[in-house]
Amino acid sequence: MIAITPWLDKESSTPIYMQLYSFMKQEIESGAIKEGSRLPSIRQLSAHLKLSKNTIETAYQQLVAEGYAESRLRSGLRVLALEQPPSGTVLPPASAAGIRSQSQKEASVRSRYDFRYGDVEQEAFPYALWRKCLLGALQCDPKEVFGYGHPQGSPALRSEIAQYLYQSRGVSCSPDQIFLSSGTQQAVSLLCQLLPLTGETIAMENPGYEGVRTVFNNHGCTVAPIGLDHDGLSLTQLSRQKAKAVYVTPSHQFPLGMVLPIQKRNKLLQWAGEHDSFIIEDDYDSEFRYQGQPIPALKALDNDERVIYLGSFSKSFIPAVRLTYTVMPLPLTQAFQQRMGSYSQSVSPLLGAAMLLFMREGHFERHIRRMRRLYQTKHKAMIAAIMNHMGNHVEIIGQKAGLHLILVVHNRERDELLQLAGQAGVHVYSPQHHWTDPGDCPSSYIMLGFGGMNGDIIEEGIRRLGQAWFGSGSHYEDNR
């Protein structure tokens, strides 16, 4: 019998069988216990080490489970060959404490004057109501809210969304046509995977939302950029293009902010019918128009079932619910449902249930109305501050809706503008990555998001920008 004499520490928090197993594994790996050798029987080793048979058996089971030994009928355990010995890294001895520094750096402090696009109002967030809905969700049937949920997303939530779409966006659809996903990029990825669109040509606004263009590209689609006229997508350019689908933002072009007029909507639908193509309508922030009513979705005109509609709670509520809803045209619904059957739903059923309660109680409708007023106030503050501190040095693009606008800074270059802003403690952004060829983005364009900032911060941020870009006071003269 081979000698097995480990140091076993009975005071240690590591169980004895674990110490024994680790010791034997090391001995096998180091060659001290040789390939093919027979291990002592449980009874023998139990007597030798004065340990219970249970302890020995558990250690042996582990060795067998990991393939270090095999159990042979009536001849006990035999050590197996290791073709390429693991060099002690199974449980590396180094502490894990040192591996965290880099990630902590990532959580860097954000500037107070950060005109980042994508942030939403936080101070006026309905904490108490949302908290109540979250707690309410916890009390729902665990089979509904703790598991994977329905592949398309909760039927009750989809009903609620269908009703909302009907009332607010003029979109009439059944809950069966709705598919939830944890973000618009996830929704577009599913369209690429399941329609499928992989390998197809997709026409897309240029400039247009880079996050979606990337998803198309990463699914092997050919993205055909279609330029914009002063009133959105160029239908002249589109009419020359054959494409499986066109991606558009008709209610509020991203990033330039124009509304696609009714004539172009009709022409777009006509194009889709003639080319047997689909229109992917991304209605990302249509809730926030500051002049007149929200404009009905293109989908509302879709008699021919050509429009795949995408809506999201990221702007109308908070990004953190990670909830995008896709409305499929009726003729595609059944096939899409079947293909989606192999996929787990990516939206948390728990958050879905909380969102359902929030909508059902009428909180969501009130929240949108409240936020529309609030964003309108911010938007006014933003434009007033720009007028006041920048005057005729700049022009504003896309100022009727949404949570951002584009500033055209006359006779200046982006790099200089960004640098000067940074020196003044203000973060502003270039929109250039939304152009297929970023070089086509006018160098005078700066993107300013304001959804997450309050009026005072907006005013002070813009004041600092004006100061940094145009120098003390000089613009006041220019301006009047």
Added chain:
Amino acid sequence: MIAITPWLDKESSTPIYMQLYSFMKQEIESGAIKEGSRLPSIRQLSAHLKLSKNTIETAYQQLVAEGYAESRLRSGLRVLALEQPPSGTVLPPASAAGIRSQSQKEASVRSRYDFRYGDVEQEAFPYALWRKCLLGALQCDPKEVFGYGHPQGSPALRSEIAQYLYQSRGVSCSPDQIFLSSGTQQAVSLLCQLLPLTGETIAMENPGYEGVRTVFNNHGCTVAPIGLDHDGLSLTQLSRQKAKAVYVTPSHQFPLGMVLPIQKRNKLLQWAGEHDSFIIEDDYDSEFRYQGQPIPALKALDNDERVIYLGSFSKSFIPAVRLTYTVMPLPLTQAFQQRMGSYSQSVSPLLGAAMLLFMREGHFERHIRRMRRLYQTKHKAMIAAIMNHMGNHVEIIGQKAGLHLILVVHNRERDELLQLAGQAGVHVYSPQHHWTDPGDCPSSYIMLGFGGMNGDIIEEGIRRLGQAWFGSGSHYEDNR
């Protein structure tokens, strides 16, 4: 001036300007107000209808925004041409109430004796603790938990996961190497999109997890099925295969349950090195082994940085957190980070923060220990009931770990088995879709998940199955 005489209902909840706008839109669409005609000025119409100028202006703005009219300097509003008139569907008159029937059917009642795979324990779920963590998350910095969050997922949560992986799975990695996503299929989709794997050959266990095979196929990968030996993936078959990556479940083969022994792990790593390929290790339920300690992950042996590791909270906690963590090999990390920069994180930052608190307070570690004991009890109850009620009519495959097992029912066909089970009010499932060619799945295989059932239900479910399949009492004789 054209005559505009709408019926305006001052008692209606629809605002007057909205009624006016709808009326005018209909008039334009019907042709009653002709293309090119000039609309009355705001002052004129205000006087005519005895409405405030604001009301008229708001209605007009909406018409302009949607492209029904355009504003001309000094000549007021002019009606534009509609090339293809929308046929009144902008806000369809039908009620939305009728569109819900089908979805409600989907939420069909599930059988009490449902051996569905994927459910987890619910009765012993730590409600109070999880509730506390959710509320704690609501109190975190809104900038962290209400927005989109870090593209890779919260740095603090990734640190916590790195520590967990080190302590529980022998995996040493930095939080920078970790990428979160709202499910394992989402993680695999990102790998396909960003490594990228689109168009590549991916070797995969056959049988193997169908959900992932589907994702590979839907990204244009060629999936090369690799058969299984009695101890997992056939390395003989793999060695003949050139593939960009191989997808494996070494800790607990899905669905057949074997553990890949150390020799094969070493050979697999060697294969990856020789072919410059990657190993995608899906460690989906490794927390639950009922004999010995959890087996260290293959990733723990990965000196050559070949293993992409996938782990999930769906089994170790609940599916509804929708949280999968991917550990990228160091050489791929930086490029993957950059590419992921264009993507929004799909995991809810709110749930991420709650999970962080749950882990940081030690609740997660305790939860796993408790669940391991609980699942072990269920597992024992399951096996005892099978022995008792089915005896030597059946064999069990994969009975050392996890939340499911495969039953081999001698001399019977699946369709008959499923039908008889259904008649007895018991839901059991065929595992055949996990075979590349479902026809290769032995017709005697039935898959039984037990994670979400308690001991009594398991016992009664198996008793009913035995009764339905083998008739009253007959198996008792067979069995002894």
